[in-house]
Amino acid sequence: MSLSPPGAGTPDAADAPAGNGPVSDGVMLYWLPLGAGGHCVRRNGRVFELLVARHERRQVRDLYHSALEVRLGTRRFVIEMTPVLGGGAANRGVVCEGPVGCRRLRRSKLFRYEIRSWRDGTIPDVAEAVASPSTVSVDAGRAREVLRLVPLVPTLTWGRDESRTGEMWNSNSLTAWLLARSGHHMNTIRPPERGRAPGWNAGLVIAARQQNT
Numbered sequence: 001m002s003l004s005p006p007g008a009g010t011p012d013a014a015d016a017p018a019g020n021g022p023v024s025d026g027v028m029l030y031w032l033p034l035g036a037g038g039h040c041v042r043r044n045g046r047v048f049e050l051l052v053a054r055h056e057r058r059q060v061r062d063l064y065h066s067a068l069e070v071r072l073g074t075r076r077f078v079i080e081m082t083p084v085l086g087g088g089a090a091n092r093g094v095v096c097e098g099p100v101g102c103r104r105l106r107r108s109k110l111f112r113y114e115i116r117s118w119r120d121g122t123i124p125d126v127a128e129a130v131a132s133p134s135t136v137s138v139d140a141g142r143a144r145e146v147l148r149l150v151p152l153v154p155t156l157t158w159g160r161d162e163s164r165t166g167e168m169w170n171s172n173s174l175t176a177w178l179l180a181r182s183g184h185h186m187n188t189i190r191p192p193e194r195g196r197a198p199g200w201n202a203g204l205v206i207a208a209r210q211q212n213t
Contacts, residue, residue: 024071024073025071025072025073025138025139025140025143026070026071026135026136026137026138026139026140026142026143027068027069027070027071027135027136027137027142027143027146027179027182027184028068028069028070028071028132028133028134028135028136029066029067029068029132029133029134029135029136029175029179029189030066030067030068030069030123030126030129030132030133030134031064031065031066031129031130031131031132031134031191031192031195031197032064032065032066032067032123032125032126032128032129032130032132033062033063033064033065033128033130034063034064034065061194061195061196062192062194062195062196063195063196063197063198064130064172064191064192064195064196064197065171065172065197066171066172066175066197066200067079067080067123067171067175068080068146068175068178068179069123069133070143070146070147071143072140072143072144072147075119076119076120077093077117077118077119077120077121077147078093078116078117078118078121078122078123079115079116079117079118079146079147079150079174079175079178080115080116080118080121080123080171081113081114081115081116081158081170081171081174082113082114082116082124082171083100083112083113083114084097084109084110084112084113084114085114092114092116092118092121093116093117093118093119093121094114094115094116095115095116095117095150095151096114096115096151096153096155097112097113097114097115097155098112098113098115098155098156098157098158099111099112099113099155099157099158100112100113100157100158100159101157101158101159101160102157103157113158115150115153115155115174117147117150117151130192130195131192131193134189136179136184136189137184142182142183142184145181145182145183146178146179146182149178149181149182150178153174153177153178154169154177154206156169156173157169158170161202163202163205163206163209165201165202165205165206166201166202166205167198167199167200167201167202167205168198168199168202169199169202170198170199170202171199172197172198172199172200172202172203173199173200173202173203173206174203175200175203176197176199176200176201176202176203176204176207177203177204177206177207178203180203180204180207180208180211181207181210181211186204
């Protein structure tokens with residue numbers, strides 16, 4: 001998949017070198033195996049990847065879901081897209097919601113997702129993350145921009161390609177969109193070795209369209 005938005009080029013001082021570990025100001029990326037902590041989702045993901053790999057005539061890869069952590073001094077925020085859960089929105093820093101599968105069914109929480117910017121939040125199954133956290137920038141300005149953009153993310157239907165990007169919209173689309181729109185150099189960001197992040201390119205394509213208008 002293509003990971004380079006318009007304007008990508010040589011990283012500047014605000015872009016972190018490849019490496020792991022927390023920072024005081026910056027943005028960190030977590031790669032979680034699809035279905036971590038849930039056997040049903042993991043199994044369905046493997047079947048999906050097997051069928052796609054056969055269609056594309058390539059080797060089967062590991063599938064990943066992504067999440068972000070933003071640090072600004074003593075403040076820490078977890079940014080993630082997940083199915084709607086119980087409890088008040090303020091408990092998890094929910095800033096917006098969108099439909100899953102079909103817009104007509106979004107009245108039911110079973111068919112809605114939520115986007116979080118959760119101060120001092122947690123990432124479920126973070127213990128299973130691979131090559132994480134990966135520091136993608138060490139700049140307070142870009143960290144603030146990511147936080148500013150979270151409520152502005154397109155709330156497209158999860159699992160559909162409504163914008164004709166060639167990929168379905170999902171949690172990886174959110175991550176890619178936020179990083180691209182906040183000025184990160186996307187050509188240096190990759191899933192773990194032998195891995196794939198479905199939906200990533202959808203976020204890049206939509207970010208590029210918005211930047212060009």
